[in-house]
Amino acid sequence: MKAIAEADQFAGSLGAADGAAAANQHIDASGMRVDRRRVRGRASAINPAGRFEALATVEVDDGWQSLEDLPPFKTEVQVERARTVITRNQSPDISFDRSINPYRGCEHGCVYCFARPTHAYAGLSAGVDFESRLFVKPDAARLLEKEITRAGYEPRTIAIGTNTDPYQPIEREWMVMRSILEVLERHNHPVGIVTKSALVVRDADILARMAEKGLAKVALSVTTTDRMLARTMEPRASTPTRRLEAIKALSAVGVPCSVMVAPIIPGLNDHEIEKILDAAAAMGATQAGYVLLRLPLEVAPVFKEWLLRHYPERYRHVMSLIRSMRGGKDYDSEWSKRMSGTGPYAWQIARRMEMACKRLGLSARGKPLRTDLFVRPKPAGEQLELL
Template sequence: MPQPSHASETLPTMIPRPDLDPRTFHEHAGHSESETIHADRRRGRGAGLNMSGRFERESREALDDGWGSLEELPPFQTDVQEERARTIITRNASPDISFDRSINPYRGCEHGCIYCFARPSHAFLGLSPGLDFEAKLFAKPNAAEVLERELARPGYQPRTIAIGTNTDPYQPIERSYGLMREILEVLDRYNHPVAIVTKSALIERDADILGRMAERNLAKVALSITTLDRKLCRAMEPRASAPHKRLAALKTLAEAGVPASVMIAPVIPALTDSELESILEAAAEHGADGAAFILLRLPREVSELFRDWLVRERPRQYRHVMNLIRSMRDGKDYDAKWGERMRGTGPYAEQIARRFQLATKRLGLNGRRRKLDCDQFVAPQKGGVQLALF
């Protein structure tokens, strides 16, 4: 069972508490001082808050009675729990994305990207979209076994499976669990196409499998790069691979024959948008043959978490960044309209899109769209044994 969320540590703002750092409190960021976790406890993490999940009816408060009885709490440690998956292929019918199915071998993501649109999903587990999302993780050790069973179901129709949509499959715990490699072995065995997005150089480990699949037009990969500024990257994506490591992974995959592209996701106005062309140029130099971008998305709790991060890390840019975001989101922090949520609207959004278009054309990126082959798929027999082919 999931452990109780650290969101229970919140308390009214009028009660002093040594665990909370008053220097990080800014009223205009939209949260109370009581929700802020002291910097010593969240070192190496992206989020500075750990608010209760939106579905929780109760919360607990830590209260100092004046006798010094409130113990200092330990730093947030990564806690991984295993869960046996009943199903592994997730379906969607979103009209503005290119895939209808995906796999997430983990829940939560230790990369800790402050802007991650998947953070609100942790609330369904009774945990916080804040620090819990990057510290309390769930692994599905039977993912490959369940995948093979689902591919064997009568009537299964193959289409490209996307991996890296709600959690990064190559986050640090993949080094010990190896779930992604097991999944790729199943997909390779039955000639099933896969498209991967990651911020981790760990994907180089699987260049052998991906290279074999790419020879049969069954695999493609996108490395997500938001900035080339290592200091900004460390603050914004604390446990993801450094930018130069991701570029090196692009080169490794390209040399292995894997179609590799760069995903600039998200583009953050007045913070990273000035790097759009330089990221594309660096990616092209390292073998990328395609590119895409997504404008910053701030659904539900992500808005509060990102605004708190801005106040801590880029206070002088806070107003400028948020004003530009709202100018592209109909005056709101986020607008979830189909077709607009990825790109935004208005002059500034149009300018970013135009710059991207001109740069990719100049660099020869996106010369042709690659559609993976679904016709080679051979379904596993019952029990997971494939018939020999003659």
């Protein structure tokens, strides 16, 4: 994209002394600016058109001061009437073959989220739209029970939180995730959860009962221990301290917990790897993993604009390190490379994780969840057994 190249060229011309000035400039790396007053409390400050859209809108100041003061972006929730709720995948570098996403879009607003490009399928932007225009699947629990009732269904661990967070703020009102857990518990179906929210502790009662049977595990993603960095990078997620406290609370009731240092952003949070693992282990985590920053499709311009806005003096260094691990590109989607990267710096990160986990007794792979306890739901209309 020409705009992205121009943003890179601008950043390359910055000196350390220009950092403060650059932070106050709005670099249009996407084709659509958004007045910062309208995106207060959001990570992204741009709203580029989706890759499937034929037209893009650009705000232009013609000098007549005729632009209207538009209202701030408010979180809008739209009901999605899905026909199925279990998503399948055959990716060779992913440990699960099925997942559930109770929501589309995520109010946590993590600027680096690799799921941002999925909003393009709804004709929306991967920028501010992804954080503020959300979709909820209120029938998810009913659809799940229907799907696992089908003849020939073979139970395997269902992963939840792989695309957008199931415990994002709107879960407090909609409670879709809890209804899903109620179905899974009722039928002894294994589940693995990934979240950045302390709200997961709300469901500790269900998770504890399932964990006692070997049916549940939870991973808390802790990107940084720096509250200020977290506030700008993932503005509406739980604070790092609360995520660590969630690990402690779940571990205390017997739920196996792991910590995900994800994503690792070279030159920004990679110096915290050992600190995060130490803190998580002290709270009861027994497993750990990591994912290198991924910048597929529309994520790249969103992340770059954020980096220029908040850390202009680090832009060149961070992007240089990223490209050194991605074959000279912003991103390499090749299987087995996309999660951990390649090259000396990627190797160093992997060794640091390995050594810290060994020192702390954190395993890379947890105990597999059980599938032999699964109780298939009775299809509607089927005669119940007398005995």
